[in-house]
């Protein structure tokens with residue numbers, strides 16, 4: 001044992017860290033994962049100390065596709081990082097606190113997940129909330145454009161219908177925009193739809209797949225109950241009940257939490273389900289299809305949520321809506337009207 005240790009010490013002297021590594025502390029740290037980390041992707045979570053960020057960080061630390069996990073926030077990042085780093089899974093975890101550390105948090109990342117933002121507080125108008133979160137998303141996306149312009153971005157911060165157009169405008173300005181790599185996360189709507197539909201049908205939710213298209217707020221959330229898998233049919237009352245419950249899922253949680261916030265745990269679950277699909281796509285797995293809010297030519301609007309095929313380049317294919325029934329066609333018109341205004345609001349925030 002002692003002899004082995006001495007050999008290791010001597011060999012470390014014979015093979016010092018390469019000079020270019022020594023100059024870059026981040027790269028030198030990255031080298032550390034040869035000591036036990038798993039091969040895989042580098043993932044950053046921006047807003048990692050929040051209600052969504054913390055369980056999201058925990059679940060990503062458990063994901064075998066992740067080799068390096070960067071946790072960035074403007075508060076409490078060191079505590080969350082220390083806590084999560086004790087989990088005996090493969091990913092190496094590093095924490096980054098505050099704007100001066102944003103660039104280090106982002107450098108070299110393959111996937112950036114953004115749940116940063118403020119929740120709505122009493123006395124705050126929707127517009128106040130929009131302005132704050134829009135500003136946060138703008139700053140974070142400027143960092144991404146500078147430090148990891150090829151990363152896939154999963155945007156969770158609300159209002160997604162406006163923050164995705166904001167991110168697109170920031171990337172366009174920086175000359176780094178790749179529409180395939182910018183994905184608004186609408187997975188929670190799909191997760192809810194699968195759960196509620198399974199309840200009505202008396203099935204295991206894991207066997208149910210409901211496409212949810214449009215956007216991610218109120219009437220812009222359009223579940224396509226005519227396209228549920230496995231094939232099934234609903235009464236008009238069931239369609240009305242399910243559509244409304246899926247659209248108002250967020251409010252259901254806000255009311256139940258009675259002032260203590262909005263959906264965080266189910267959102268973290270949904271975000272990880274979506275991020276895992278993105279990583280499997282990046283790895284080159286075939287047939288990875290999920291719903292997301294992306295740049296789209298499916299309707300006349302520049303952004304729209306539909307099923308997309310995830311691959312090495314991000315959202316490599318955006319699927320058409322498929323056949324809609326009359327109820328869904330009416331819903332689509334309502335969704336488009338509201339979506340158009342939300343998209344425009346995001347674009348104007350940057351172009352103003």
Ligand SMILES: NC(=O)c1ccc[n+]([C@@H]2O[C@H](COP(=O)([O-])OP(=O)(O)OC[C@H]3O[C@@H](n4cnc5c(N)ncnc54)[C@H](O)[C@@H]3O)[C@@H](O)[C@H]2O)c1
Nearest residue numbers: 047049050051052073074115116117136156157158188267
């Ligand atoms: N897409 C969805 O389906 C969905 C679902 C639920 C909530 N959300 C949205 O996700 C966001 C976060 O929700 P939450 O409940 O976790 O809120 P939260 O307040 O608990 O957490 C937000 C975190 O973001 C951090 N933050 C604030 N400014 C930042 C900045 N400039 N850089 C980095 N981090 C910053 C805060 O410090 C906090 O830790 C909100 O915008 C919320 O509306 C989206």
